Amino acid sequence: VNARPQGYKIATFHSxxxxxxQCGDILNNDGTGTFSIxxxxxxxxxxxxxxxxxxxxxxxxxxxxxxxxxxxxxxxARCNLLDWKHVVIEGMLVVRKIENVQTDNYDRxxxxxxxx
Numbered sequence: 001v002n003a004r005p006q007g008y009k010i011a012t013f014h015s016x017x018x019x020x021x022q023c024g025d026i027l028n029n030d031g032t033g034t035f036s037i038x039x040x041x042x043x044x045x046x047x048x049x050x051x052x053x054x055x056x057x058x059x060x061x062x063x064x065x066x067x068x069x070x071x072x073x074x075x076x077a078r079c080n081l082l083d084w085k086h087v088v089i090e091g092m093l094v095v096r097k098i099e100n101v102q103t104d105n106y107d108r109x110x111x112x113x114x115x116x
Contacts, residue, residue, distance in 0.1 A: 008070075019079050022060060024071040034062065034069025041067045049088035051079035057089045058082065 008024060014031045015022035027033025036042050043066040044059065051058060053075065060071035068087065101109045 011070075015073075016076075019077045020058075020073040020075050020082075022071065022073040024060070026070050031071065034060075034071060036069050041069050044068055044087040046087060047084050051075050051082045051086070051088060053078060059087045059089070061086060 008026060011024050011026050012029050013021050013023045014025060014029060022031060025031050025033045027035055034040065041062065044061065047065060054077055056075045058073055058075065059068040060073055061067040062069070065085065072089075073086075098109070101111050103109050
């Protein structure tokens, strides 16, 4: 959109402070850029899911709810300090569901999975 990068192909992990690995700044690759397919920011869907374990995927916002962009993080520890502030994306349950879908002879899933 307007010559801005699309997708995470060039994104690097730019912050690993001991409780999360942060990535997704597709503009500057340093944690300062934010952009989404919905514009500069978009609302968070649900703050009910907690950061209870390592391996959870969560959206980075700009310091308050409903300011999500392209940045995300993966928890490497329990992160209670982030509860009610960042949207957790269902974590390993979703990964396990994808993992267990039947595949064809070329290991392609028989169901279509999209990031929307």
